[in-house]
Amino acid sequence: MEEETPATISTVRMKGAREACRRLPSCERYVRNARQRLVGRYIGRGGPGEGQVVAAVIDLRGRSYDDYIGSVKRLYKGNVIRDARKSDRQGFTCKPFVRAMCLPDIVAINRSKPERCGKPMRNEYLKTVEAMGGAPAERLQLAPPDCPEHYDIWWGVFAPSPGHVQGDVVTDERLLAYIDLRRLGSLALYSLILGHGEYLQHGIMYRLHFTIMEWILKRQDAAARGIEFLMYAGYHQGSEGLKLWKKKTGFEPARLVDGDGAGGTGPAFGREVALRSKLEGIWKKLKGLI
Numbered sequence: 001m002e003e004e005t006p007a008t009i010s011t012v013r014m015k016g017a018r019e020a021c022r023r024l025p026s027c028e029r030y031v032r033n034a035r036q037r038l039v040g041r042y043i044g045r046g047g048p049g050e051g052q053v054v055a056a057v058i059d060l061r062g063r064s065y066d067d068y069i070g071s072v073k074r075l076y077k078g079n080v081i082r083d084a085r086k087s088d089r090q091g092f093t094c095k096p097f098v099r100a101m102c103l104p105d106i107v108a109i110n111r112s113k114p115e116r117c118g119k120p121m122r123n124e125y126l127k128t129v130e131a132m133g134g135a136p137a138e139r140l141q142l143a144p145p146d147c148p149e150h151y152d153i154w155w156g157v158f159a160p161s162p163g164h165v166q167g168d169v170v171t172d173e174r175l176l177a178y179i180d181l182r183r184l185g186s187l188a189l190y191s192l193i194l195g196h197g198e199y200l201q202h203g204i205m206y207r208l209h210f211t212i213m214e215w216i217l218k219r220q221d222a223a224a225r226g227i228e229f230l231m232y233a234g235y236h237q238g239s240e241g242l243k244l245w246k247k248k249t250g251f252e253p254a255r256l257v258d259g260d261g262a263g264g265t266g267p268a269f270g271r272e273v274a275l276r277s278k279l280e281g282i283w284k285k286l287k288g289l290i
């Protein structure tokens with residue numbers, strides 16, 4: 001019988017660090033939505049809840065990228081590092097991208113396999129380009145998130161592809177895989193993750209994951225600083241292949257606990273957001289008068 005790694009208990013603070021979060025209305029939305037979707041299911045209130053899903057988590061605290069890669073090399077003889085290099089040998093590159101710029105490629109990825117993990121694709125993965133917002137009519141520039149502690153950053157693997165287009169825009173590259181990295185204060189999670197069925201053999205998902213880990217652990221970008229935990233759904237969820245993928249990349253079982261205290265986003269957080277919006281409104285009006 002397989003030996004079970006005991007789950008650790010880890011406290012997350014989704015409201016983010018006081019000095020770093022910009023306390024925007026969008027921050028409050030992120031926290032509110034996360035509370036609805038995650039608390040009670042993946043994150044316990046006050047302590048691990050009864051029947052709470054054991055999350056797949058990488059503890060990032062005090063770790064460097066080299067430490068992380070060193071620990072992954074010790075697992076499964078480092079096969080995943082070799083797999084990630086296959087992607088590099090194909091000339092593929094990884095970077096953040098503007099989701100709206102790549103919708104046709106995203107739809108192609110979503111439809112590249114009729115089923116994943118032995119199950120048919122969920123409806124949200126079967127949407128058309130039009131239903132997702134339409135193909136781009138112009139080039140859109142990537143901008144830093146409004147708040148460095150609350151955001152979705154889309155990361156992709158790209159293959160050079162001269163003449164490739166998305167809508168009216170010539171991109172000269174094709175998106176092969178994506179991860180929607182969502183940050184909620186000290187917790188980041190893989191909100192959406194998918195690769196094109198025809199390219200999975202080239203190690204693209206490992207490559208993408210390691211690129212994101214490197215970005216987080218180098219902590220040079222304000223949006224990467226202060227992330228303490230990376231979560232990818234449940235540790236025991238998914239097919240055998242997916243569970244093995246999580247183990248090989250260093251995800252460990254953890255029971256997450258909400259460290260922001262009870263009471264939803266909390267009246268104090270809401271008041272702070274409201275006050276800030278009001279002040280910004282006054283400031284804009286003043287600027288208009290000058």
Ligand SMILES: [Zn+2]
Binds near residue numbers: 016022023
């Ligand atoms: Zn924020």
